[in-house]
Amino acid sequence: MTLADWPVLIVSGEFSADSNEGHRLRELLNELKKTSGCSVISAASYEDAGEIFSSRADIGCVVIDWDLEFEQHSEKMTPETLLKHIRHRNSKIPVILLTDHLETENLPQCVLNRINDCLWKTADTVEFIAGRIANWVKSYSENVLPEFFGKLVEYSERYKYAWHTPGHLGGQGFLRAPAGVAMFKFFGENTFRSDLSISVPELGSLLDHEGAAGDAERNSARVFGADQTYYVLNGTSTVNQIIWRSQVLPGDIALVDRNCHKSLNYAMVITGATPVYMIPRRNARGIIGPVRLSEFSAGSIKKRIAAHPLIADKNQHIKMSALTNSTYDGVCYNTGAIFTESCRNEMIKNFHFDEAWYAYANFHPVYTGHYGMAAKDCRHPVFCSQSTHKLLTAFSQASMLHIRNGSERQIDPVLFNESYMMHGSTSPQYSMIASLDVATKMMEDNGITILGDIIREAVQLRRKMADLERNLHRNGDWFFSMWQPPTVKYKGNSVEFADCPNAYLAENQAPWVLNNQDNWHGFEDIEENYVMLDPIKLTILTPGIDNSGNMLDHGGIPASIVSNFLIKHNIVCEKTDYYSFLLLNSLGTNRAKQGSLLAALFEFKKLYDSDTPLESVFPELVRSYPERYGSETLKSHCEAMHNYFREHKLIELMHRAFEVIPTPAMLPVEAAAHVVRGNVEMVDVSAINNRTVAVMLVPYPPGIPVMMGGETVSGEANAIAEYLLAREKFENMFPGYEGDIHGITRERRGEQTIFRTLCIKK
Numbered sequence: 001m002t003l004a005d006w007p008v009l010i011v012s013g014e015f016s017a018d019s020n021e022g023h024r025l026r027e028l029l030n031e032l033k034k035t036s037g038c039s040v041i042s043a044a045s046y047e048d049a050g051e052i053f054s055s056r057a058d059i060g061c062v063v064i065d066w067d068l069e070f071e072q073h074s075e076k077m078t079p080e081t082l083l084k085h086i087r088h089r090n091s092k093i094p095v096i097l098l099t100d101h102l103e104t105e106n107l108p109q110c111v112l113n114r115i116n117d118c119l120w121k122t123a124d125t126v127e128f129i130a131g132r133i134a135n136w137v138k139s140y141s142e143n144v145l146p147e148f149f150g151k152l153v154e155y156s157e158r159y160k161y162a163w164h165t166p167g168h169l170g171g172q173g174f175l176r177a178p179a180g181v182a183m184f185k186f187f188g189e190n191t192f193r194s195d196l197s198i199s200v201p202e203l204g205s206l207l208d209h210e211g212a213a214g215d216a217e218r219n220s221a222r223v224f225g226a227d228q229t230y231y232v233l234n235g236t237s238t239v240n241q242i243i244w245r246s247q248v249l250p251g252d253i254a255l256v257d258r259n260c261h262k263s264l265n266y267a268m269v270i271t272g273a274t275p276v277y278m279i280p281r282r283n284a285r286g287i288i289g290p291v292r293l294s295e296f297s298a299g300s301i302k303k304r305i306a307a308h309p310l311i312a313d314k315n316q317h318i319k320m321s322a323l324t325n326s327t328y329d330g331v332c333y334n335t336g337a338i339f340t341e342s343c344r345n346e347m348i349k350n351f352h353f354d355e356a357w358y359a360y361a362n363f364h365p366v367y368t369g370h371y372g373m374a375a376k377d378c379r380h381p382v383f384c385s386q387s388t389h390k391l392l393t394a395f396s397q398a399s400m401l402h403i404r405n406g407s408e409r410q411i412d413p414v415l416f417n418e419s420y421m422m423h424g425s426t427s428p429q430y431s432m433i434a435s436l437d438v439a440t441k442m443m444e445d446n447g448i449t450i451l452g453d454i455i456r457e458a459v460q461l462r463r464k465m466a467d468l469e470r471n472l473h474r475n476g477d478w479f480f481s482m483w484q485p486p487t488v489k490y491k492g493n494s495v496e497f498a499d500c501p502n503a504y505l506a507e508n509q510a511p512w513v514l515n516n517q518d519n520w521h522g523f524e525d526i527e528e529n530y531v532m533l534d535p536i537k538l539t540i541l542t543p544g545i546d547n548s549g550n551m552l553d554h555g556g557i558p559a560s561i562v563s564n565f566l567i568k569h570n571i572v573c574e575k576t577d578y579y580s581f582l583l584l585n586s587l588g589t590n591r592a593k594q595g596s597l598l599a600a601l602f603e604f605k606k607l608y609d610s611d612t613p614l615e616s617v618f619p620e621l622v623r624s625y626p627e628r629y630g631s632e633t634l635k636s637h638c639e640a641m642h643n644y645f646r647e648h649k650l651i652e653l654m655h656r657a658f659e660v661i662p663t664p665a666m667l668p669v670e671a672a673a674h675v676v677r678g679n680v681e682m683v684d685v686s687a688i689n690n691r692t693v694a695v696m697l698v699p700y701p702p703g704i705p706v707m708m709g710g711e712t713v714s715g716e717a718n719a720i721a722e723y724l725l726a727r728e729k730f731e732n733m734f735p736g737y738e739g740d741i742h743g744i745t746r747e748r749r750g751e752q753t754i755f756r757t758l759c760i761k762k
């Protein structure tokens with residue numbers, strides 16, 4: 001990286017003026033570029049400068065010409081407000097006033113305490129001014145790099161001859177054959193020169209948490225509010241297993257959100273834990289909500305333990321409790337409420353919050369108190385797993401594991417590291433470590449601004465959707481809607497969401513907290529101040545079902561059809577339910593993306609309303625199944641699928657299937673042992689009644705395990721087989737809409753697709 005990678009932003013109205021000042025300014029630009037090696041971006045107004053500064057994080061220094069009369073003095077942006085804006089977004093960037101007439105004593109304090117330097121245009125030579133600006137850029141850019149990443153860059157720029165792994169030795173190995181050359185050219189030399197081995201002492205040791213790698217972890221702990229932080233390079237799937245491996249032993253009881261990721265289910269397998277499940281609430285549309293706060297009460301825990309057929313010692317405590325926070329649909333828990341409830345009974349010895357999709361929460365006040373590391377006075381240790389790579393900025397699989405010690409029990413790092421090492425490679429990827437280091441620095445330096453921007457933009461989109469829907473409804477027309485409160489309390493009044501100021505919604509938690517009085521969310525008996533909706537997780541609702549679960553007779557639009565359409569417009573949804581789909585905002589989201597989304601939704605509406613032949617909308621689908629779909633229009637296609645859902649009561653079946661926790665015949669670890677021994681067989685789902693499944697079955701939607709390995713399909717749990725068969729029938733009726741169901745293998749028999757799963761041999 002050179003100085004030119006960090007452009008100097010100069011704001012002045014005199015760039016092309018035919019005056020002495022204009023002339024000096026052009027000389028300065030020239031000198032900066034030619035002699036000092038800087039690059040320059042010029043802004044002709046304070047407003048432009050503000051815009052440029054908001055949209056570019058690579059500015060290395062801002063020079064503000066203070067004296068000159070700007071031709072268009074914007075009412076919105078004055079020199080003072082520009083300074084404030086810059087400082088709000090970046091507290092460290094050097095800001096220099098370029099002035100002539102203004103005496104220092106005339107500068108107000110609000111200016112003086114926001115600038116780094118003042119240069120007198122005529123008192124100094126152009127060379128001197130340019131050199132001084134270049135120095136500021138240099139010292140700023142040198143401090144932009146966090147320590148580990150900085151050392152990695154420094155090391156790879158030393159051009160050492162390597163005699164260690166990885167065997168491509170800084171990329172040289174790839175140059176021996178054309179395929180390798182292609183790879184080298186595609187990824188670029190730096191990728192390979194920074195791909196190092198643990199034999200490089202300068203960068204420390206991740207497995208021992210020493211040197212630069214250990215310092216980076218300790219810095220992340222400070223920034224993310226943890227007592228200890230570990231970088232895990234195999235994703236949060238592995239983070240979850242490290243946490244469990246460190247605390248849970250065979251026979252220990254774990255209190256687990258049934259809505260948990262499969263890696264947690266595997267954590268139960270590898271630790272031999274006995275899971276006791278908490279069932280999350282679901283609304284009529286099937287959106288997954290929070291588990292009840294009472295699940296953490298002594299009464300509820302004891303009842304579940306008493307009813308569990310595989311727990312002999314009914315007086316055991318809970319070794320680990322695990323919650324998905326936030327849920328996929330963006331429901332975030334007030335963790336303090338959970339600790340308070342649990343403290344009353346002391347039954348839970350470790351808390352685990354799986355925050356795979358929520359690593360940003362402690363960087364914005366909207367989320368105050370609603371994340372695991374917010375735990376201030378918990379008696380027992382709190383663990384958080386976060387996929388930094390999912391919604392922050394890190395390479396795929398780069399995750400963090402945070403621990404906050406309890407006041408009563410602390411986690412010994414030496415003991416904990418045994419579990420860490422059990423799951424870690426002895427050849428860590430250094431760029432992944434650097435990406436975690438950088439993600440930390442970004443959040444520390446600019447987290448609140450970055451998140452503020454993302455939340456504001458998400459809120460803008462939410463308000464826009466609400467406004468569009470309202471206007472179209474007024475004219476008897478339809479549109480998609482957002483899963484969000486239709487009205488919010490603002491200054492003591494109830495105002496429609498679309499009319500509530502953006503700033504209020506984007507900066508306050510209150511409008512997002514779910515309550516019982518205004519049940520727009522559809523969850524029953526929501527506890528006071530217990531959960532909030534994450535403003536940046538956007539669930540869009542499609543017509544077809546109301547909040548009470550009543551299905552429309554006509555006009556239903558299944559969400560999978562809309563999300564397939566969006567994919568054609570290069571908009572990929574995170575999750576699709578029956579009548580809703582989820583879009584995530586992340587650090588990579590920008591305003592243009594939101595515009596494309598609205599345009600694509602309107603395009604869908606236009607094609608639907610005009611009864612466009614399906615062939616024009618989904619040509620590949622019709623080409624693949626001409627007999628089935630050849631005569632359909634987009635509208636009739638939606639209608640046919642909606643009617644199918646309604647007539648076959650698919651949503652009702654799904655609700656029934658997920659309400660039951662089947663009786664466990666054995667622990668997940670025992671079921672896994674049957675798999676290892678080969679004591680399992682494939683069984684048609686139509687024949688799984690009274691059978692014990694060997695693996696977990698997780699249908700998407702909704703992405704919750706409907707069966708865990710070791711559970712038996714019998715009694716009430718027959719509803720599960722019924723639901724799976726309804727899904728099988730649906731797929732046969734609607735080819736091209738095969739859903740994802742982990743644990744199900746599809747077999748073609750004649751014209752039919754048959755669902756099969758692995759059961760333990762009788």
Ligand SMILES: Cc1ncc(COP(=O)(O)O)c(C=O)c1O
Nearest residue numbers: 235236237238261324354356387
């Ligand atoms: C709740 C939850 N936990 C853990 C994971 C695993 O994360 P990773 O992909 O980082 O292994 C996921 C992945 O989707 C998840 O949704």
